[in-house]
Amino acid sequence: MPEQPKLIKLKVLEALQDDAYKGIARIDTEVMRALGLNRGDIISIQGERETVAIVDRSYPADIGEGIIRIDGLTRKNSKTGIGEKVAIRKAQIKTAKKVTIAPAQQGIVVQGDPEAFKSGLLGRAVMKGDLVSLGGAQRRKDLMQDLNEAFEDLQDLFRAGLGGMGFQNIRFKIISTNPAQAVLITEDTEIFRIYLELD
Numbered sequence: 001m002p003e004q005p006k007l008i009k010l011k012v013l014e015a016l017q018d019d020a021y022k023g024i025a026r027i028d029t030e031v032m033r034a035l036g037l038n039r040g041d042i043i044s045i046q047g048e049r050e051t052v053a054i055v056d057r058s059y060p061a062d063i064g065e066g067i068i069r070i071d072g073l074t075r076k077n078s079k080t081g082i083g084e085k086v087a088i089r090k091a092q093i094k095t096a097k098k099v100t101i102a103p104a105q106q107g108i109v110v111q112g113d114p115e116a117f118k119s120g121l122l123g124r125a126v127m128k129g130d131l132v133s134l135g136g137a138q139r140r141k142d143l144m145q146d147l148n149e150a151f152e153d154l155q156d157l158f159r160a161g162l163g164g165m166g167f168q169n170i171r172f173k174i175i176s177t178n179p180a181q182a183v184l185i186t187e188d189t190e191i192f193r194i195y196l197e198l199d
Helices: 029-034 072-077 114-121 137-143 145-162
Strands: 008-014 024-027 042-046 050-057 067-070 085-090 098-103 131-133 171-178 190-193
Touching (some): 008 029, 024 042, 024 137, 050 072, 072 131
Parallel strands (some): 008 067, 024 050
Antiparallel strands (some): 008 085, 131 171
């Protein structure tokens, strides 16, 4: 049997404003080393539910404190709260072939260039059932250097297709992923949008 990835438990604190809605988790470099992680790797965060995030180094004041800083959406996706403990490990992740999204708020219909939607999600690690907001791709690009060229092309599309329309405030739900596991959205991922009927 393959060896299970190592788990470490950390206390949840609020992300700082710069990291909000970008799918980034900040942890101590010692913890990163213990789990074999580099900046830009993907971690699994297990609260009552499992989700995934891109890892970055903690702020100097947080070193040695045994904490993880994640934003409100990531806390919601892991069904955890500030002050609670989550278990983290290096995630098993594949590149997404297809991802289907729908507005998380009922009754919202969002029009826009499909490529612009993709650019807002580029570089994001997701699982079925996660809530995401568009945006933060530039910050993720800085962490994940191998996606650079695709990011630059799509950032222009994002600004043209959705820029200035408040789309970063709209939450989307990940309805399905192919493959059906934790995936990374890249320039090769097809993004499908569906509209859920009111219950």
